[in-house]
Amino acid sequence: GVRCAHLLTTRFPKVALRFAEQLVQVAELPTAQGVALLRALAPVAVDFSPETAVSLVKQLGGLPLAVQLSGQYLRGESYGEQSGRLAHAWQQLTLPDSSLRLEQPQLPLTPHPSLPSQAPISLQRLIGLSEAALSPSGRQSLAALGCLPPKPASFSLATALAVAGLANPQPIYELVDYGLLEPIGEARYGLHQSIAGFLSGKTAVFAKQRLAEHVVAFVQNNKQDVRQIQQNYPVIEAGLAAANEQHFLLLLAQIIHGLLGYVDLAGLFDEGMRLVAMLDEVAPAEPLAQT
Numbered sequence: 001g002v003r004c005a006h007l008l009t010t011r012f013p014k015v016a017l018r019f020a021e022q023l024v025q026v027a028e029l030p031t032a033q034g035v036a037l038l039r040a041l042a043p044v045a046v047d048f049s050p051e052t053a054v055s056l057v058k059q060l061g062g063l064p065l066a067v068q069l070s071g072q073y074l075r076g077e078s079y080g081e082q083s084g085r086l087a088h089a090w091q092q093l094t095l096p097d098s099s100l101r102l103e104q105p106q107l108p109l110t111p112h113p114s115l116p117s118q119a120p121i122s123l124q125r126l127i128g129l130s131e132a133a134l135s136p137s138g139r140q141s142l143a144a145l146g147c148l149p150p151k152p153a154s155f156s157l158a159t160a161l162a163v164a165g166l167a168n169p170q171p172i173y174e175l176v177d178y179g180l181l182e183p184i185g186e187a188r189y190g191l192h193q194s195i196a197g198f199l200s201g202k203t204a205v206f207a208k209q210r211l212a213e214h215v216v217a218f219v220q221n222n223k224q225d226v227r228q229i230q231q232n233y234p235v236i237e238a239g240l241a242a243a244n245e246q247h248f249l250l251l252l253a254q255i256i257h258g259l260l261g262y263v264d265l266a267g268l269f270d271e272g273m274r275l276v277a278m279l280d281e282v283a284p285a286e287p288l289a290q291t
Contacts, residue, residue: 006019008020009026011126011130011178011179012177012178012179013176013177013179014177026064027062028061028062028063028064028192029057029062029063029064029067030062031054031057031058031062033062034057034060034062034067035050035053035054035057037064037067037068037071038053038056038057038067038070038071038074039053040071041068041071041072041074041075042071042072042074042075042078044078044081044086045074045075045077045078045086045089045090046074048083048086048087048090049086049087049090052090052094055094056070056090056093056094059094059099059193060099060193060194061150061151061192061193061194063123063192063193063194065121065123065126066099066102066123066194068104069099069102069103069104069121069122069123070093070099070102072102072104073089073093073102074089074090074093077089096197096200097197097198097200099123099194099197100122100123100124100127100194100197100198101122101124102122102123103120103121103122104120104121104122105120105121106118106119106120106121112126114129115129123194123198124198127180127194127195127198128198130178130179130180131180131198133178134174134175134178134180135171135174137166137170137171137174138171138174138175138178140164140171141160141164141166141171141172141174141175142175142180142181142199143199143202143203143204143207144163144164144165144203144204144207144210145160145163145164145175145181145191145199145203145207146196146199146200146202146203146207147163147203147207147208147211147238147242148160148163148191148211148235148238149191149196149234149235149237149238150190150191150192150193150195150196151182151190151191151192151193152190153190153234153235154184154185154188154189154190155188155189155190155191155232155234155235156187156188156189156232157169157172157187157188157189158187159214159218159232159235160172160181160189162210162211162213162214163207163210163211163214164207164210165206165207165210172189176189180195181195205246208242208243208245208246209242209246209248209251211235211238211239211242212239212242212243212246212248212251212252212255213251214239215235215236215238215239215240215243215251215255216239216251216254216255216258218232218235218236219236219255219258219259219262220254220258223258223259223261223262224261224262224265226262226265226266229259229262229266230266236255236259239251239255240252240255240256240278243255244278244282247282249282252278252279252282253279256275256276256278256279259275260272260275260276263275
């Protein structure tokens with residue numbers, strides 16, 4: 001009838017744009033609302049450890065489905081209100097990427113259109129569907145971006161291109177179109193915590209090397225620009241971690257030396273001491289030769 005309407009939900013912006021002119025973006029839940037949803041699903045568990053509930057919602061990045069899956073799991077573990085079982089349940093949820101593996105059965109009347117009717121819904125499966133739909137260059141780019149810091153950090157298009165080894169930004173735009181990368185402001189992007197967890201272990205060493213090399217060039221070109229360094233410090237930290245983890249000692253030393261001018265300008269004495277200590281830990285171990 002004339003008063004009827006259709007409601008379509010999708011993770012793909014282009015699908016939404018083809019369906020209707022008026023779009024409503026469902027953002028991540030603020031921490032207070034995420035905890036309220038968790039409490040509605042599992043009040044006994046949240047009352048048992050309210051501080052852990054707050055930490056969990058932040059860890060999940062406020063993603064409604066992740067909070068819902070966690071709440072359903074906690075509700076099941078609340079049976080009998082046994083403190084030992086509740087403590088174990090919270091401990092399991094705080095393990096890295098545990099939310100990806102939580103499952104819930106599909107409702108018979110509202111099955112997921114891209115999953116077999118008997119397959120439970122999980123973040124791992126749903127993100128995997130989007131990954132599988134990507135072009136080969138899109139999948140390679142997504143895996144490479146796994147070494148970048150997740151939200152609330154953001155990174156520039158230039159950083160994404162450098163880490164993915166791209167000259168053409170089209171694969172990056174493809175990740176946005178499939179809901180795997182979020183545009184933030186002008187030419188900046190964010191990687192949700194759940195996507196970062198999904199990519200854990202998938203990032204090739206070459207991508208980590210490209211990140212470290214990009215950070216070296218960035219700090220050398222911007223070492224007097226406090227604002228640029230501050231805005232991109234999470235990316236710089238990721239470059240330091242990649243260089244340290246992969247024993248790219250020359251790159252590690254170059255990043256640290258490039259940052260010393262910034263920490264001096266910004267008056268970050270403790271950070272300067274931390275960087276020097278990091279360099280001292282690795283420098284005597286072997287010559288600073290790139291491997």
